[in-house]
Amino acid sequence: MTGFRGMRFVMDLIKRFTPKRESLTGNESISDKQPEEVSTSTTLTVFKQHKWSLALGVGAVVLAGAITFSGHQYVEAGMDNVYHVMLDNQEIGIVSDNKIIDAYKLNKPLEVQKSFPNVHVVLKTDGITYTSERAYNKKTDNSSVISSLDELLVPQPVGVALKVDGKTIAIVKDQETVDTILGQVRDPFTPKSKDNAKVAALSTSIGDDISTAPSELEKVEFVQKVDTLEVPINPTELAKPEDVVKSLLTGDVQPAKYTVVEGDCVSCIAKKLGLSKQFIYDNNPGLQDDKLKIGNQLDVTMLKPTLSVKTTEKVVRNQEIQYDTEYVKDDSMRLGVVEPISPGKNGLKKVTIEVTKVDGLMTAEQVVNEEIVDQPVTAKVKKGTKVIKGEGTGKFAWPVISPSISSTFGYRWGKLHKGIDITGNKSIMAADNGKVVETGYKSDYGNYIIINHLNGYETLYGHLSQIIAKSGTIVEKGDKIGIMGSTGDSTGVHLHFEIHSSGNLENPLKYLNR
Structure with a gap:
């Protein structure tokens, strides 16, 4: 604004001091004068007349510039x-x-x-x-x-809603509180750090229980879907973390007891109440080998956790490998006489088993790898040339094509699992040459077959849906003897396979290799 006003002032000065052009007087005419006169006279006259005006004009322009600059500086000083x-x-x-x-x-x-x-x-x-x-x-x-x-x-108070399978279980202070609660639910079922280190191989003792063996945690997750959502709250709505943990673990179920009556057995009670044998054994630590007394009370409180923890763990155990025996026929020796040539030596393999648990209870196991540590040394024996029909070789073949082990040998739920459970092709084959000495049905084995291999070994095949081999007949290794099923005390279609040596139980994995 100040610069604009200064410029107008300068323009007014210039107009005021600039004279108007004078016209020639009288009858004079430029043409009446000599050219030199006109030029010289006119120049002197104009110069004299405008000398002072020009000086004033130049001064006015300089003054206007100074006023404009000062005005601009003044305005700038007030700008922010x-x-x-x-x-x-x-x-x-x-x-x-x-x-x-x-x-x-x-x-x-x-x-x-x-x-x-x-x-x-x-x-x-x-x-x-x-x-x-x-x-x-x-x-x-x-x-x-x-x-x-x-x-x-x-300010708006907010909390975090903890949801399980879409249902709001509780509202707590913040996400950190939710994480603490979920950690407290997970911790009881997660192997401790000492167990989660390098897995110590189990011994080959029959007493090993894979469900409680040291293990390496591979994965831990919740069975149900867990979500959280930040929501506006009234501070009085917040739940106590310890109450939320208890509710998630127990489902607020009340204690329950069962009184043993005449004729009861663990598997009978389990079926009657819709429970698993493992659950009954775990809830009643003093119970061993299916020994029940009439009148005893069993804790059958079936907690129904709102949030269940599923763990996948790896168990590694050492397993002996039975050595083979090579027979050298000698027609100078009578039938049935044997003479050692060189001793055999058992080998050793490391078996890796993947165990799945839900809330600490084993729900599945699977042999996932076998690694030979020491190769067995074959024994050599001199034997008479006359071979008894049905006599076994001492070397066993898998009784199922494309076998997969669903349960290993050892203690389960306070009771010894006497063999291994195998799934695969439904046709069951004789594991070695032998004589079928017994077939029939038992409540625990269902339909079963026992083969005597006439060399100190016997094998048992249980839970069959159909028995093909006849008692008293001779079978060769690989002969079809039955069809896989789920009869007796069975939780699914599979073959229960046992090996006995001189009347003693053996771990079949000692004789069977992948």
Whole structure:
């Protein structure tokens, strides 16, 4: 504005001191004068007349420039950057520095949270924005803007809803509390650090129980789907973490007892109540080998956890490999006479078993790898040439094509699992030459076959859906003797396979290799 007024002043000066052009007087005419006269006379006259005017004009221009520059400097001195502050696109005031608003957005939520130590509070400052403007002597009021923000922004207490399979179980303070609760639910069923280190191989003792063996944790997860959601709350709605943990673990189920009556057995009670034998043994630690007394009370409290923990663990155990025997026929020796040539030596293999548990109870096991540590040494024996029909070789073949082991040898639920469970092709074959000495049905084995291999070994095949071999007949290794089924005390279609040596139980994995 000042520069514009200065320029107008200069223009007025120039107009005022610039003379008008004079016309020739009388009857004079430029043509009446000599050219030299006209030129010289006119030049002198114009110069004299405008000398003073020109000087005044130049001075006026210089003065105008000085006035314009001074005016510009004066206006610039009064210019500032100011910031229009808005909340949800509505202007609430002007501040002198944007750092005031940046600091407010950063620090105010922390300040509010300190005022509510027992509950998580959200102060939504995302709606605060500002735009800058360069203006002359614009009025700002920092304190008024901050006061307006304090008044308009209302702290909102929030909690985190813990959901299991879409159902809200409880609302707790924050996500950290949820993580602590879930950790407390997982921890009881997760192998401790000492067990989770390098897996110590189990011995080959019959007493080994794979369900409680040292293991390496491969994966831990929840069976149900777990979600969390931040929700507005009334602080009185928050649940106590210890109550949430208890509810998740027990499902708020009340204790239950069962009184043993005449004729009861563990498997009978399990079927009657719809429970597993493992559950009954785990809930009643003093119970061994199916020994029950009439009148005894069993704890059959079936907790129904709201949230179940599934673990996948790896168990490694050492297993002997039975050596083979090579027979050298000698027609100088009578039938049935044997004479050692060189002794045999058992080998050793490392068997890796993947065990699946739900809430600490074993639900599945699978042999996933076998690694030979020491190869067995074959024994050599001199034997008479006359071979008895049906006599076994001492070397066993898998009784199932494409075998897969679903349960290994050892103690289960307080009772010895006498063999291995095998799935695969449904046709059951004789594992070695022998004589079928017994067939029939038992409550635990279902339909079964026993083959005497006439060399100190016997094999048993259980849970068959059909028995093909006849008692008293001679079978050769690989002959079809039955069809796989799920008869007797069985939880699914499979073959229960046992090996006995001189009347003693043996682990079939000692004789069978992949």
